Amino acid sequence: MVETLPFRSCMFLLAFFLISLITVRLYAYKYAYAYTFATFKYKSPDSAAKNNFSQWEVKYAYKSPDCFKKLAMTINGESPGPTIYAQQGDTIVVNLTNSLPTENVALHWHGIRQIGTPWSDGTEGVTQCPIMPGDTFTYKFVVDRAGTYLYHAHYGLQISAGLYGFIIVSVPDGVPEPFVYDHDRSIILNDWYHASTYEQATGLSSIDYRWVGEPQSLLINGRGRFNCSELAQSRAIKAHHDFVDKPPPRSDRVIVLLNTQNLIDGYHRWSLNNRSLVLPHTPYLIALKENFIDAFDQNPPPDSYDIHNYDIFSVPDNVNATSSNAIYRISFNTTVDIILQNANTMIPNHSETHPWHMHGHDFWVLGYGMNKFDKEKDPATYNLDDPIMKNTVPLYPYGWTALRFRVDNPGVWIFHCHIEPHLFMGMGIVFEAGVEMVGTLPTSIMGCVRS
Ligand code: C2O
Numbered sequence: 001m002v003e004t005l006p007f008r009s010c011m012f013l014l015a016f017f018l019i020s021l022i023t024v025r026l027y028a029y030k031y032a033y034a035y036t037f038a039t040f041k042y043k044s045p046d047s048a049a050k051n052n053f054s055q056w057e058v059k060y061a062y063k064s065p066d067c068f069k070k071l072a073m074t075i076n077g078e079s080p081g082p083t084i085y086a087q088q089g090d091t092i093v094v095n096l097t098n099s100l101p102t103e104n105v106a107l108h109w110h111g112i113r114q115i116g117t118p119w120s121d122g123t124e125g126v127t128q129c130p131i132m133p134g135d136t137f138t139y140k141f142v143v144d145r146a147g148t149y150l151y152h153a154h155y156g157l158q159i160s161a162g163l164y165g166f167i168i169v170s171v172p173d174g175v176p177e178p179f180v181y182d183h184d185r186s187i188i189l190n191d192w193y194h195a196s197t198y199e200q201a202t203g204l205s206s207i208d209y210r211w212v213g214e215p216q217s218l219l220i221n222g223r224g225r226f227n228c229s230e231l232a233q234s235r236a237i238k239a240h241h242d243f244v245d246k247p248p249p250r251s252d253r254v255i256v257l258l259n260t261q262n263l264i265d266g267y268h269r270w271s272l273n274n275r276s277l278v279l280p281h282t283p284y285l286i287a288l289k290e291n292f293i294d295a296f297d298q299n300p301p302p303d304s305y306d307i308h309n310y311d312i313f314s315v316p317d318n319v320n321a322t323s324s325n326a327i328y329r330i331s332f333n334t335t336v337d338i339i340l341q342n343a344n345t346m347i348p349n350h351s352e353t354h355p356w357h358m359h360g361h362d363f364w365v366l367g368y369g370m371n372k373f374d375k376e377k378d379p380a381t382y383n384l385d386d387p388i389m390k391n392t393v394p395l396y397p398y399g400w401t402a403l404r405f406r407v408d409n410p411g412v413w414i415f416h417c418h419i420e421p422h423l424f425m426g427m428g429i430v431f432e433a434g435v436e437m438v439g440t441l442p443t444s445i446m447g448c449v450r451s
């Protein structure tokens with residue numbers, strides 16, 4: 001069963017589709033269309049697994065996807081970049097040369113869990129040093145599940161500059177697909193701004209704050225102009241009945257994250273439990289494996305906020321919000337619930353939608369609610385029977401969203417709002433689990449580490 005919530009304005013759309021990926025499968029007669037943010041699970045031997053090699057060069061090129069000519073960040077001259085077509089079990093190898101004259105880069109494989117290869121997650125500051133101008137870096141990882149994924153920059157505001165593309169992973173030979181359909185179209189929607197990412201970044205990080213504003217266009221697969229008032233966002237919380245993977249009945253730890261907008265030292269920031277994420281110079285994965293304990297704040301951030309006294313309907317007066325690079329340490333092989341709690345922004349009577357995305361894991365969406373999450377009553381409403389599994393979930397204005405996941409992938413992972421400027425302004429947390437089980441790190445990720 002799929003419930004949809006009509007968008008009332010482009011602002012709602014923005015929240016979800018700063019960059020999003022939709023596979024639209026057209027079903028003859030039965031349904032007009034179905035959206036899937038699918039990562040189907042197929043279990044089968046990877047007999048014919050192959051290497052899938054690409055040589056990519058990131059560089060600027062003039063593009064005019066919506067008739068306005070500006071510099072776009074391209075891969076081999078294209079934005080969106082080349083599509084990777086692969087089969088489940090294949091090893092993807094991307095040799096990436098950074099030919100931007102003055103900017104670093106890092107590329108993330110959104111939806112790929114990177115089991116056993118956390119250093120290939122492509123998250124600058126978390127799993128690797130940035131790839132500097134003139135350098136070449138090799139990403140190598142296995143695509144272990146069929147599905148439609150995307151890759152995109154994970155550095156600064158480079159997604160909005162055009163650095164993204166598809167990864168389409170098909171089922172192994174001889175394995176039938178679970179759904180019948182006549183056509184398969186993949187769509188990436190991306191906000192397109194005429195201002196450069198430098199102008200945007202400067203506006204966001206100045207005391208004289210300037211929000212990036214509404215995009216000039218919404219691009220569909222890199223092409224312009226789209227009427228966003230006609231889209232609907234899936235609010236599905238139930239899995240397809242043939243593909244139910246039940247969550248554990250209870251969790252070992254509950255982390256409640258209050259989402260607020262704050263002024264910190266005069267700068268506009270987003271915070272979680274009054275901590276606004278700033279990434280350290282030495283990426284966490286390296287710091288933890290190499291025991292650089294002064295690379296980041298070793299005191300863990302709080303698992304909750306002052307639930308009793310905090311008024312989620314007023315402009316925050318969080319005098320104690322701070323910037324922080326502290327991380328959550330989570331015991332390996334446990335089950336964790338995260339409750340995202342929305343609140344008022346710095347504008348009276350205003351709260352925004354945030355699409356939260358997790359690296360390294362999928363999670364079950366246990367439920368949504370309005371107002372303040374009540375830990376006595378609300379868990380009784382959770383869908384523990386047939387919840388949907390995803391890696392991105394919306395948090396609605398003045399509401400809460402509850403999710404559960406198994407912490408079973410050793411590494412250091414970021415969980416963040418997928419609106420790129422929000423992440424840029426600190427809207428994320430980082431957690432570590434089982435880092436001692438991570439294999440020897442490739443030295444190629446360590447370019448920024450002083451020895
Ligand atoms: Cu597609 Cu960290 O995100």
Ligand code: CU
Nearest residue numbers: 354417419422
């Ligand atoms: Cu956000």
